[in-house]
Amino acid sequence: MLLPVRCRIDAGRCLLPPDAAAFPTDPSEWDGVPRPITRDSHRVLPVAYTSAAACRARLDGTPPDRVGIYVASRLAGCTTLVDQVRQLVDGVGPDRCGSTMALSWWPSLPGRLSSLLRCSGPAKAFSGRGSAYGEAMWAGASALAADVIDVALVGAVESLTGESAAFAPGTGKHEGAVFHALSEAPSDDTGTGTVRWRVSWNGHHVRNEPGTPPLPLHYAQEVFTGLRHEPLRALHLGGGYQLLPEGTPLVQHHREERKHP
Amino acid sequence: MSRPQITSVGVLSPAGHTWKEHCDTLLTGKSLVEDAPAQGSFPTPVPVGARVRAFRQPDGRPRYEALAMDATREAVLSAGLTDAELRDTAVVTATILGPVAEWEEFIAHEQTVPEEWWHFAHIADAIHAEYGTDGPVLNVSVACTSSLDALGMAADLLEQTETSRVLVVSAESCVTPSVHSAFASIRAHTTRAGPPESLLAPLSEERDGMALGEGAAAVLLETPEAARAAGRAALAEIGGWASVQSSHGGLSMSPDGAESIHAAHAAFAASGLSADDIDAVDLHATCTPLNDRAEAAAYAALFPDRHPPATAQKGALGHSMGASGLVETVGVVGFLQRGLMAPVANTTATTLQYPHVNLVTDTALGHRATHVLKFAAGFGGGHTAIVLKAVR
Numbered sequence: 001m002l003l004p005v006r007c008r009i010d011a012g013r014c015l016l017p018p019d020a021a022a023f024p025t026d027p028s029e030w031d032g033v034p035r036p037i038t039r040d041s042h043r044v045l046p047v048a049y050t051s052a053a054a055c056r057a058r059l060d061g062t063p064p065d066r067v068g069i070y071v072a073s074r075l076a077g078c079t080t081l082v083d084q085v086r087q088l089v090d091g092v093g094p095d096r097c098g099s100t101m102a103l104s105w106w107p108s109l110p111g112r113l114s115s116l117l118r119c120s121g122p123a124k125a126f127s128g129r130g131s132a133y134g135e136a137m138w139a140g141a142s143a144l145a146a147d148v149i150d151v152a153l154v155g156a157v158e159s160l161t162g163e164s165a166a167f168a169p170g171t172g173k174h175e176g177a178v179f180h181a182l183s184e185a186p187s188d189d190t191g192t193g194t195v196r197w198r199v200s201w202n203g204h205h206v207r208n209e210p211g212t213p214p215l216p217l218h219y220a221q222e223v224f225t226g227l228r229h230e231p232l233r234a235l236h237l238g239g240g241y242q243l244l245p246e247g248t249p250l251v252q253h254h255r256e257e258r259k260h261p
Numbered sequence: 262m263s264r265p266q267i268t269s270v271g272v273l274s275p276a277g278h279t280w281k282e283h284c285d286t287l288l289t290g291k292s293l294v295e296d297a298p299a300q301g302s303f304p305t306p307v308p309v310g311a312r313v314r315a316f317r318q319p320d321g322r323p324r325y326e327a328l329a330m331d332a333t334r335e336a337v338l339s340a341g342l343t344d345a346e347l348r349d350t351a352v353v354t355a356t357i358l359g360p361v362a363e364w365e366e367f368i369a370h371e372q373t374v375p376e377e378w379w380h381f382a383h384i385a386d387a388i389h390a391e392y393g394t395d396g397p398v399l400n401v402s403v404a405c406t407s408s409l410d411a412l413g414m415a416a417d418l419l420e421q422t423e424t425s426r427v428l429v430v431s432a433e434s435c436v437t438p439s440v441h442s443a444f445a446s447i448r449a450h451t452t453r454a455g456p457p458e459s460l461l462a463p464l465s466e467e468r469d470g471m472a473l474g475e476g477a478a479a480v481l482l483e484t485p486e487a488a489r490a491a492g493r494a495a496l497a498e499i500g501g502w503a504s505v506q507s508s509h510g511g512l513s514m515s516p517d518g519a520e521s522i523h524a525a526h527a528a529f530a531a532s533g534l535s536a537d538d539i540d541a542v543d544l545h546a547t548c549t550p551l552n553d554r555a556e557a558a559a560y561a562a563l564f565p566d567r568h569p570p571a572t573a574q575k576g577a578l579g580h581s582m583g584a585s586g587l588v589e590t591v592g593v594v595g596f597l598q599r600g601l602m603a604p605v606a607n608t609t610a611t612t613l614q615y616p617h618v619n620l621v622t623d624t625a626l627g628h629r630a631t632h633v634l635k636f637a638a639g640f641g642g643g644h645t646a647i648v649l650k651a652v653r
Contacts, residue, residue, distance in 0.1 A: 003421055077402055078379045081361055085368050085439045107357035107404040107583065111641020114506045122504040123643060124410060127381035128400040135399045142417050163373060201397045239398060
């Protein structure tokens with residue numbers, strides 16, 4: 001299943017360990033992060049912003065309403081809420097907790113990013129476990145195919161705190177973000193070393209296994225590094241979604257294989 | 262131009278356990294908001310809310326998933342989907358709070374939240390387990406526009422690829438203390454005194470905020486060719502949809518309704534229509550002072566010379582967050598089928614603050630609309646508009 005759009009990916013900024021590990025805990029030290037998102041913010045928002053802003057800075061010529069934002073996270077929806085519930089139980093006042101939730105809520109993160117980055121195209125978030133990054137890439141490519149936008153900022157983010165850190169045991173990947181630009185490749189964009197990609201779905205569902213790092217971030221990192229090192233192979237995005245280099249035939253997984261991914 | 266068709270629906274809401282019951286209740290104009298009984302062991306109370314009544318939650322399953330599966334079963338059964346059709350069905354889900362009610366219980370009892378409760382994909386997993394759906398999956402989570410976005414993305418999936426059938430399912434179980442505390446702290450929740458069923462009055466001069474509601478809806482969306490081949494009649498069509506982002510971001514929106522106007526015009530363009538073709542409107546109308554003022558301004562700008570009848574459902578159902586768009590869409594499809602529009606709960610011609618809005622009040626209006634404009638808006642500044650076309 002192919003989307004009728006040829007995509008070009010421009011690497012943005014990968015904020016992963018060790019960079020992310022150095023991301024300051026004290027909000028007053030979040031240099032470069034706009035003040036409105038630091039007050040009572042969950043860390044997932046500034047972490048995402050820091051990566052996405054570097055990517056947005058390269059798109060100054062694109063009208064704001066032609067830039068869309070598509071963000072993936074397996075756990076941010078849970079961490080932002082569970083942290084708030086935990087605070088309420090621990091006796092932090094409902095006003096303070098409620099304010100934290102309203103300002104840092106995962107489902108409003110793409111909208112807040114959009115505002116901070118001066119974009120007014122669609123801004124969407126996806127929360128599949130192993131598939132969220134694939135879903136975000138699919139939605140960005142779909143918006144390009146429908147000519148709703150000229151550029152999609154696509155990314156994945158996690159910020160695992162407290163008990164959610166148990167989801168990445170021993171990996172060190174407790175926090176990070178990867179954002180890149182996805183745009184439609186011009187039809188004459190050949191022979192220059194630029195690979196034209198198509199986003200496809202091959203029927204191979206992938207679910208998160210216990211003890212693995214949050215997969216959307218993992219897949220986004222693989223694309224980020226894979227584009228630089230192995231540009232001519234298909235890249236998995238999670239959930240059966242994949243990036244196919246132009247000319248690569250789509251191979252559907254056999255249904256028996258689908259039942260036992 | 263052939264458009265994706267809604268060929269079956271299911272719903273579980275405070276207004277009823279079936280699509281028929283849901284629509285019948287909405288058409289009475291009665292509010293389902295009530296005193297929220299203590300639920301679980303969480304320390305802070307929720308004053309009022311609209312819950313699904315007489316619903317027995319299966320043990321060991323998140324409530325939002327259980328609500329979603331009941332709505333899905335109604336849609337699947339009434340469509341008569343075969344096993345082969347289900348295997349090739351894509352699934353698009355929407356939730357923004359997932360198992361928040363269960364998280365509260367675990368944490369209140371000082372228990373660690375088990376790993377199987379740490380995600381938002383329960384609905385897609387449960388549909389796959391029960392029906393063997395093997396198509397692509399999207400799990401949308403974009404504040405209160407989520408399920409209307411999910412419906413639009415499902416339409417895109419049908420129009421851009423060889424996918425011929427999508428189940429769109431959304432649910433929230435959000436009448437809970439932590440969710441209430443969030444909306445109370447930003448003064449978006451009602452604090453009015455009085456009988457709970459009278460508190461929510463969309464677009465009225467008495468409104469002061471929303472109340473939470475829970476619910477689930479499921480929609481089967483198909484290409485016209487697939488529906489025809491299966492012998493399923495269309496209930497309505499998706500004309501077109503659009504989503505835009507407010508420059509305000511955060512918790513605010515333009516008082517002049519600029520974002521809703523922008524989204525509506527983009528949806529008209531996607532539908533090949535203009536505002537002149539719209540003959541009914543279903544508003545987001547949360548009952549917050551800012552939202553309803555902005556939507557009334559958008560209505561005035563979109564329809565300066567003619568005033569299509571408008572309705573709004575959160576006065577009856579409360580606000581089911583990410584699920585509200587789909588729960589309300591299912592109501593609109595029912596209204597279109599019956600040639601009626603539901604009256605808005607609690608708002609009267611006397612209390613309506615914006616008389617230029619042709620709001621249906623008091624009793625259901627006989628009105629055979631062809632094109633309905635439906636809005637949704639969410640924290641973070643997202644605004645979505647969709648045009649639903651009647652099929653008769």
